[in-house]
Each structure stands twice: as C-alpha cells, then as structure tokens.
Amino acid sequence: MSKIRTVISYIEKHGASPMGEICRGTGFSVREVNSSLRYLARIGMLIKTGSRGKYRYGIPEAPKHAKTKPPIRKKTVITAKDNTVTIGSKKQEIEQLINRGLVRRAQTAISSLIAEARDLDTVNWAMDKGNACGFRAKYF
The missing domain is CATH 1.10.10.10 (Winged helix-like DNA-binding domain superfamily/Winged helix DNA-binding domain)
Known part of the structure; x- marks a missing residue:
C-alpha cells in the first residue's frame, strides 16, 4: 500500500x-x-x-441530505373549448393565403390549425391543404 x-x-x-x-x-x-x-x-x-x-x-464527511419529497405536480384539467368559430375563420384565412400564393405562410397556419383542432375531419382537411401547399411550393 x-x-x-x-x-x-x-x-x-x-x-x-x-x-x-x-x-x-x-x-x-x-x-x-x-x-x-x-x-x-x-x-x-x-x-x-x-x-x-x-x-x-x-477527512471531510459527505454532506448529509435529508430525503426530500418530489414536488407536487398540479393536475391541470383540459377542458374542450368550443372553438368552431376560430377554426372556421382559420380555414378561410388558409384558403385566402393559398389563393394569393403565400404557401409558406399557409403551411404555418395549417400547422397551428392541426395543433388546435379537436376533430378528425378538421385535421384531415388541414393535412390535404398542407400537401397541396407543399406541392405548390415545390413545383410552382
């Protein structure tokens, strides 16, 4: 030794x-x-x-830590909002952006619409519009 x-x-x-x-x-x-x-x-x-x-x-002793409890996480209740009015206006805005040729801005609006949508029909509509925007941005 x-x-x-x-x-x-x-x-x-x-x-x-x-x-x-x-x-x-x-x-x-x-x-x-x-x-x-x-x-x-x-x-x-x-x-x-x-x-x-x-x-x-x-020799220094290792510091003794008291056992601590993990922080209490507050459970947030997610309530479904009636956002049909805002979704309808966002759909119109997306259509206008596509018609004016602002496909990149339309794709951004489509992404936010998909995040806020609660029903599958709206998501499918937004995905179809997103595919169309991607095609237009690439080839036109």
Whole structure:
C-alpha cells in the first residue's frame, strides 16, 4: 500500500488526528506523512483544523441530505373549448393565403390549425391543404 493510502486509512480508522499520532500509527517519518498530508489537502480530501502548530487532520464527511419529497405536480384539467368559430375563420384565412400564393405562410397556419383542432375531419382537411401547399411550393 502506498504512503498516501496508508495515511488515509489511518485517518479513516482513528478520525481527525494530530501529525504525531499519524506518524506513530503509520510508522512513517514526519517528512513522509507531511508530504502525504499536503498532497491530500491540495486535492481536497483532507481538512486541517486547529491553530498554532496544533493541527488535526481529518477527512471531510459527505454532506448529509435529508430525503426530500418530489414536488407536487398540479393536475391541470383540459377542458374542450368550443372553438368552431376560430377554426372556421382559420380555414378561410388558409384558403385566402393559398389563393394569393403565400404557401409558406399557409403551411404555418395549417400547422397551428392541426395543433388546435379537436376533430378528425378538421385535421384531415388541414393535412390535404398542407400537401397541396407543399406541392405548390415545390413545383410552382
């Protein structure tokens, strides 16, 4: 086992200890233990506590987190809106855009209509118009 691992295992077993105890427990010289402790402190695996030559070297504990509950998600109820009036006006707008030759703008309006549509007939109508717009944009 390397010197650094030996020092770490000693500190883990005996807790925060002064350098003299670490030297006696591991059997290494002060110089060897000091270089190991400096390296461990530099990489953040060691805490040095105390003052004026009376330091204790210990390993930081992992922060203990309390078990938290996941956030409560509010259930939103989706209510069907009576949007037949807006769908009818959007259909007319799409027809006008296609007739004026603004097929790219019509395709954007068709995409929003498909997102808002509640019935299959409207979706099918919009898909047919979208295919026609794609053909016009490509070949005319």
